[in-house]
Amino acid sequence: MFYGAAAWDPWLIASQIVCLQCLHYLTLGVLMSIFVGTRVSRMSLMYFFDFSTVTVSTATGWCAIVSFLLTSVIGAVYMLYLIERAKKCFDFSATVYIVHLFLCIMYGGWPSSFIWWIVNIACLALMAFLGEWLCINHEMQEIPITRLRSNA
Template sequence: MFYGAVVWDPWLIVSQIVCLQCLFYLTLGLFMFVLVGSRVSRMSLVYFFDFVTLSPSTLTGWCAIVSFFLSSLAGAGFLLHLVERAKKCLDFSATLFIIHLIITIIYGGWPSTVTWWVVNGTCLLLMALLGEWLCIRRELQEIHITRLRSNV
């Protein structure tokens, strides 16, 4: 099959979205555990899904913000390995953060702080653009073809 002549496979797309979402939350949990867990007595889902915790007025809030940025950087690497196409990186990144918005609304209501919107919007752009850049670099690599020459 020619490169780019891909058949639409909804099960593949859904599985990629689920994998990307799970990997994003796993890395977010890891970074939250390291950065925020050292500052608070008890970790909970509040730091993941409550928009109030992303506050630049406290050191714990800054640690949560940095955790989101580091998870977005890792998410770009996940896009490189899961999605593998530069033109799909924005779609998958936007889907990830829309799902995160829905979970945030269910958990703590509509995010009413500007900081939450700026952090998540910047993380979305960071993940999408870095993921696209990484995928483009991979797509532009030379394809080495080894030929067997016959002496005929």
């Protein structure tokens, strides 16, 4: 959809980053409300950006982890349609999670939880590799060539 003819188009790249980041948080919000929202009395940004909520010691923490992992899988599908190039998938995945790291730092300080780092690195790898795999499969599809037949 956004793939252009120009090799370097900063407006295209910026719009892809903004679209992917917005879709990432929209998807994360929907999944958090499904998984975590049923377990807590009040949803807040804490479940998005506070590293202490990503834990394996509580059921709510496991629900947050599942939400993050499913968001990365769905993000790979978004990259298939927004990025369309396998060689760019890692760059855009890393950008999504670097922006997420900065937002987490601004919200609650440096993430000191080992589980938070494991989950986010796994999500980055999952989104990048699955996005590359989907894009490669899409790029390898045959281009249909229809023959024009005259009705004479």
